Amino acid sequence: MADLNESIEESQENNNLPKVFLHGPPEFSFILQPNPSHNFHILNPSSLPPLHQFLSLNPHHASSIAAIVCTGGYTVNADVLQLLPALRLVCTPSAGTDHIDLSECRRRGIQVAGAGNLFSEDVADMAVALLIDVSRKISAADRFLRRQVQNVSWNFPLGSKLTGKKIGIVGMGRIGSEVAKRLEAFSCMISYNSRNKKPLVSYPYYSTVLELATDTNVLILCCDLNDQTRHIVNKEVMLALGKGGIIVNVGRGALIDEKELLKCLIEDEIGGAGLDVFENEPHVPKDFFSLDNVVLSPHAAVVTSESLMGIRQIVEQNLTAFFSNKAPITPVI
Amino acid sequence: MADLNESIEESQENNNLPKVFLHGPPEFSFILQPNPSHNFHILNPSSLPPLHQFLSLNPHHASSIAAIVCTGGYTVNADVLQLLPALRLVCTPSAGTDHIDLSECRRRGIQVAGAGNLFSEDVADMAVALLIDVSRKISAADRFLRRQVQNVSWNFPLGSKLTGKKIGIVGMGRIGSEVAKRLEAFSCMISYNSRNKKPLVSYPYYSTVLELATDTNVLILCCDLNDQTRHIVNKEVMLALGKGGIIVNVGRGALIDEKELLKCLIEDEIGGAGLDVFENEPHVPKDFFSLDNVVLSPHAAVVTSESLMGIRQIVEQNLTAFFSNKAPITPVI
Incomplete structure (x- = not known):
């Protein structure tokens, strides 16, 4: 099923838009769905294979992924950053950023956008x-x-x-x-x-x-x-x-x-x-x-129906701004 | 057991102090306990028989009870007031007063004291x-x-x-x-x-x-x-x-x-x-x-360890003030 999805997604990406990877569990796909008005292309909008697996199936994307959207618990550490030489933006919809190696991002000039004040x-x-x-x-x-x-x-x-x-x-x-x-x-x-x-x-x-x-x-x-x-x-x-x-x-x-x-x-x-x-x-x-x-409480402090609507907007706005050569709207660094 | 308690309490009341009756379940006795400095006498500090039962055993008290301390759910309606011709004060430690017939109290010139702002x-x-x-x-x-x-x-x-x-x-x-x-x-x-x-x-x-x-x-x-x-x-x-x-x-x-x-x-x-x-x-x-x-929630909005300490003080202060010919400190009417 994952292979089928990959091939479908592969066929959809015949464009020159910057590539975005969703780094999270399958249900994380709600955070960002394709829209013709986007100035970026989501590589894995439906299936969310682990990054390593995705890159081993699609090695050429290692040098094309410009942004990653990662949920809490899905680490973006030096090892992950090492795999993505073209990465310019890490976007997290979580209130915390402990899953992201901020100093390594800073060192490599990668911007990080968060949830701002939303939660x-x-x-x-x-x-x-x-x-x-x-x-x-x-x-x-x-x-x-x-x-x-x-x-x-x-x-x-x-x-x-x-x-x-x-x-x-x-x-x-x-x-x-x-x-x-x-x-x-x-x-x-x-x-x-x-x-x-x-x-x-x-x-x-x-x-x-x-x-x-x-x-x-x-x-x-x-x-x-x-x-x-x-x-x-x-x-x-x-x-x-x-x-x-x-x-x-x-x-x-x-x-x-x-x-x-x-x-x-x-x-x-x-x-x-x-x-x-x-x-x-x-x-x-x-x-x-x-x-x-x-x-x-099951890590529910940030999660309301209103906040989920809000965070989808913030992720989209951050990516849109960034790929329009503007600053992310809710920068972390 | 109730009879024994009555006789003990009876023996203690050889004084001319105004008489107070506690109108509530047995555990309500915590609200007011005898103290030598009181300017009133508690008729039933340890056993809390129903008012009707108490009066049938002690009919002479019908004309001596000057104050009643009643908890929520223990009604003080026209029928109860009828039994107590000498009653001058109804004191409730509850936030609500729906168990008290306020208009009948008003008509008969009986004062009512509540919990004030405590709760x-x-x-x-x-x-x-x-x-x-x-x-x-x-x-x-x-x-x-x-x-x-x-x-x-x-x-x-x-x-x-x-x-x-x-x-x-x-x-x-x-x-x-x-x-x-x-x-x-x-x-x-x-x-x-x-x-x-x-x-x-x-x-x-x-x-x-x-x-x-x-x-x-x-x-x-x-x-x-x-x-x-x-x-x-x-x-x-x-x-x-x-x-x-x-x-x-x-x-x-x-x-x-x-x-x-x-x-x-x-x-x-x-x-x-x-x-x-x-x-x-x-x-x-x-x-x-x-x-x-x-x-x-089991009707617990008013009940904290702090509020229980506070309400005991308020009940005592209301009775003390009233029997010193002062106004109750937390009057309802």
Whole structure:
């Protein structure tokens, strides 16, 4: 079937337009579909074979692919870049860019376009919802009610008030700012940690996550994953956050030491966690499943029907602009 | 056991302090416990027999009970008031007062004290959380993940964006105002319905819930339950809200025609509902349990560990003030 598709796609590409490769699982084809008005040509709009397989079947394309559209989890590292000497643009529809070797792209003069601000609101909405859910035990109470064959009891453990709590935001970028804006309306007191103090941000700044955790009730992780932030929330940070503390992760799973998090949740060393992301997605450690102090979300913070419509437009606009010799509309580098 | 308790309590009441009766289930005794500094005497601090039973065992107290502390669901109607000719204060620790016949109290010159603003923040937090939960399918996705023995799929149906949605608040009192304040931070557009247009509220006013539903994506019910508001959300209103519409109820169950709501949810005539309250609590219709477009909460919007501490103080302060010939601190009428 893949061979048939390749040959069909091959026949469609008799044009001199710049070539674009879609780098993702089969369902990723929704992101960009052929349109006669395009100033580029999609090499694999229907079948999405792995890049290596595609290039071994179509070796001449190694030197023709000018842009790649890659989803989160589909790596664009130095090895991949090595295969594509003509590559000039990497376009990702994801909020994070940890799957792309940005420094290697920079070194080779390859531009990178991202999702811009598109997902910030949805991710911030999810972060706030996960926080209240954990704090007020909403998903747990919903399960509790549904489990009862007869309505024998409404006595579910008490939740904690959100309003007025001290919130530590890790990563005060677009998403972190949107989270802060929302939680200010809940009369929460905001502090933050980021690589550097932001001159335009008036919230108290902490240079380490450990100090932030010591002084707050809640940590919300909205930062990028990189070598500096991997396991930025370790056991020491969790113990500093303390028994009533809540961790919300809408960034990347590996920001937290997941094994230690599980232990802390099981032993009530922290109050709870709202997790949209996990260390080895799509794997979710089964030990989470029996815990009522955790809310589990399938990496859905960015995904709404509205955002999917939006990201398709952004990918198309980035490619169109780039191949019109303009700058991408939502550049990362 | 009840008789023994009565006799003990009887022996303790050899004082001339005004008498207070706790009107609620046994676990309601947490609300007020004896303290030597009190300027009133609690008749039934440990056993909480039904009022009728208590009066039949202690008929002389019919003319001595000066205040009653009643929880939601424990009616204080004309029949109850008839039994207590010396009653001067009804004190409820609940946010709603639909269990109290306010006009009969007014007619008889009985003062009523409530929870003041204590619960507004917690209820508003819950309303916002239920809304995002339904819209973004958080509890449903959490159940979906936990059901999977193996991590075969993360493909859960898409949620809808909250930011920017048109919100109709029914009841723009303390709770409604807190909900509006929070949802403004999500760039939502707020409109409201209440008995009368509020001169100090700048949001667009709708004189009927039907018109409000027609023009909005979401209805949030924060109003009192009374003869005018019973089933204020009926089938016509739900159909006007429409297929993507969401209803959040943190008021009282009977504000919605629950049977019609169930039908509309099952037939996807509305998008979803977040329900903290039900028509015949603690009964929750079992047909809700199989639906993924509803989030069920066991009347927990007001209940946090912080609010329970707070309400005990308020009840005590109201009684203390009242029996010092001062006005209750949180009067309802």
